[in-house]
Amino acid sequence: MEKNEILNQVLSVFHDVLDNEDIVLTYETTANDIEEWDSLSHIQLVVAIEKKFKLRFTSKEIQSWKNVGEMLDCIKEKVA
Amino acid sequence: MSFKAGDIYNLPFTVTNERYNGFIELFNDKNPLHTNDEFAVGHGFKGRVMHGNILNGFLSYFIGECLPTKNVIIHSQEIQFKNPVYLNDELQFKATILDVYESVNTVEFKYEFRNVETKVVAKGKIQIGILK
Numbered sequence: 001m002e003k004n005e006i007l008n009q010v011l012s013v014f015h016d017v018l019d020n021e022d023i024v025l026t027y028e029t030t031a032n033d034i035e036e037w038d039s040l041s042h043i044q045l046v047v048a049i050e051k052k053f054k055l056r057f058t059s060k061e062i063q064s065w066k067n068v069g070e071m072l073d074c075i076k077e078k079v080a
Numbered sequence: 081m082s083f084k085a086g087d088i089y090n091l092p093f094t095v096t097n098e099r100y101n102g103f104i105e106l107f108n109d110k111n112p113l114h115t116n117d118e119f120a121v122g123h124g125f126k127g128r129v130m131h132g133n134i135l136n137g138f139l140s141y142f143i144g145e146c147l148p149t150k151n152v153i154i155h156s157q158e159i160q161f162k163n164p165v166y167l168n169d170e171l172q173f174k175a176t177i178l179d180v181y182e183s184v185n186t187v188e189f190k191y192e193f194r195n196v197e198t199k200v201v202a203k204g205k206i207q208i209g210i211l212k
Binding site: 040 | 155156181182183184185186188207209
């Protein structure tokens, strides 16, 4: 799966979990850029992404992500 | 984490007079469906219908007191009411772990309450976090 396709699917998760269709994601986006992305919604996002892509992250992987692009790289590796 | 998908928890609960009255006293919901037998029967029920949210109290007890750890917090829960619950109904509660998300210390349950006729009176899902 291409990274841009993953980005689109992750974006739909963000819209759904954060109840905001106006959110735009780029590879450089971080939690600081999205008001609704707090520590609790972060858990909901991770759970929803794990469900959507039928994969599991480790807590180490999650902590290593500096932005959305790194999260997408991690997903891409797992779904390859 | 001492949770795994498929684990099942069973508990009995009864909507006693004490719980029913306590709920009304605490939250002041005296809607006639819950307090007037004649009204409830007139709307097709066998008698006063217990407040569905009394069951949410049972869910709170289950999560707070009946799991292998007390280090828990409820992230979200949803409940669907399927059949009426009447005073002194004995309910059988069953919760099953649907999934464990170790990356974010989260556990998801599905649950149901059945009455003595084995009819599902309520069901739903709860997501909890395991506190570090």
